[in-house]
Amino acid sequence: MKFDLAIIGAGPGGTDAAEHAAARGLKVVIFEKNKLGGVCLNEGCIPTKTLLHSAHLLAEAREGRKYGLSIPEAELELSKVMARKGKILKKLSAGIRMNLQNLGVEIVTEEAHLTGRSGDAYQIQAGEAPYEAAHVILATGSRAFVPPIPGLSEVPYWTAKEALEIDTLPSSLAVLGGGVIGMEFVSFFSTLGVEVTVIEMLPKILGPMDEELSTELQKSFEKKGGKFHLETKVTAVREGVVVAEHAGEMVEIPFEKLLVSVGRRAVTEGLGLETIGVELERGAVRVDAHMQTSAPRVYAIGDVNGVSMLAHTAAREGVVAVDHILGGGDAMCYRAIPGIVYTHPEIASVGCTEQELQAEGRAYEVHRVPMTLSGRFVIENEQGNGICKLLTDEQGVVLGAHCLGNGSSEILVPAIMAVQCGLKLSDLAKVVFPHPTVCEILRLAALH
Structure with a gap:
């Protein structure tokens, strides 16, 4: 055929x-x-x-x-x-x-x-x-990548596949990896009352995503009882216990179930x-x-x-x-690939982060506003907080956008277009956003 x-x-x-x-x-x-x-x-x-x-x-x-x-x-x-x-x-x-x-x-x-x-x-x-x-x-x-941790193959563990097929909830869950997949499972299980502990080798969760937003998300989970072991390397796994090293000291982290989420x-x-x-x-x-x-x-x-x-x-x-x-000349551009973390609250990002711009030595400006400036956000998130910030170069071209707050995945879309098309902050500020919507927070950030 x-x-x-x-x-x-x-x-x-x-x-x-x-x-x-x-x-x-x-x-x-x-x-x-x-x-x-x-x-x-x-x-x-x-x-x-x-x-x-x-x-x-x-x-x-x-x-x-x-x-x-x-x-x-x-x-x-x-x-x-x-x-x-x-x-x-x-x-x-x-x-x-x-x-x-x-x-x-x-x-x-x-x-x-x-x-x-x-x-x-x-x-x-x-x-x-x-x-x-x-x-x-x-x-x-x-x-899913399963790292060669001593003892891991000898104990039952979940990857994302098994975690999506459960019929009972564990009393406690240890999550190896604080990336997007791991944090979404943290959000799910912690909301259902499971005691969740995250073990991450890096100094922050969510890897390359905006550090300020990642830190605020971690704090929100810690307020709900979540535990985080950052800059911690797992050295072995035994039945019901993760053995790890942090700052030269060994720690043992107990669990009923273990979720391995360290990448793909x-x-x-x-x-x-x-x-x-x-x-x-x-x-x-x-x-x-x-x-x-x-x-x-x-x-x-x-x-x-x-x-x-x-x-x-x-x-x-x-x-x-x-x-x-078909003979066309279309080419792939990765400048404006959005990244979303569907936790509660959500994180949505596109384009450069502050950390990337600093590492490259590029000058940039931050236009940051609280999500509570949006009437719709306040209505739908009683006592809730959030952040919306736009990053621009010295000429006002939008280089990145980062939001923390429920609904961020939907409101980011105009910012994705701005980064993709190389729009300036002044261009975004001229767009008439519907009121009241959470999305209009982007216009407010553009005006700051």
Whole structure:
């Protein structure tokens, strides 16, 4: 069977690329050995946010008295929350399948690997059937990285996948890693009353994200009883105990359940990349600005290229790759890739942080306002605080935007556009934002 384009992996990047290509007349086949939607839909973004939404509603119900409400019976039924999660995943997966089929994309539910090249076509084996394609897009995603910690393999532990499939709550949870995934699970479990402890090697949580916002988020969890061991290296794991080193001293951290969340690694094994000359760099597929690999007409998008492991990045990269296949000149730009932490409260960031600008020695200005200047924020967040700050260069061009507060993921969008398009603060200040909305905090920050 011959195709114009074969896509290996049906996550956000692969499915968006398939739809984009098929809508423009290419004959497309997409291979997925697991479920449509990939890790994002089935083991990551969507199930995590489903659980977090239920936890956020529970928190709001418990805080009802702040808003003149009394809901003393508010409680979370874990089995029903998990059942709702499953229902949502099935609905979204069915929607992806229907859209692909309506566009004429052939869906093959088999593990696929490249076997070589003949003339202008690449050979692919999937199950018992051979396929040929003029172009190939690799979109195989990533998997959780489990570090070689002494004793870890001898005790039961969770990765994000297992943490999303629980049927009972532990009394305590130790989280190895204070990155985005780890902190979202901290938000979920701590809201449900689980005693949570975070162990992080770096001096702050959330790695490269804005230090001020990360620190404030940590403080909000500490007020709720969360514990944080920063600049702490795990040296061993025993049943019910994490052994770690901090400032030259050994500490033992007890737990009932252990969540390992220290990052992800690109999935490149078993794809047959060596048969066609695809080069790797630090374990991921090396690509150019058009997402093309070292092999002609072979592209790599999403987590497998290791550049920006985010679903929305993968979706954009897929469009760039298809455009190049069709003869266009579109190129990938990573200047305005938003990063969101869907905790309670949320963090949303785009562009440069203060720490990055300082490290580069670049001059910049900070335009910072409290979220409480927004009437809508005050209405919906009784006794809540937040921060919105815009970073600009000396000419007023917006270099970055960083928000802490519920709803930040939605209000960041105009700032993303400003960073992407190189707008000045004066341009943003001229935009008429609807009132009352939390989003208008960006205009207020632009005026400061």
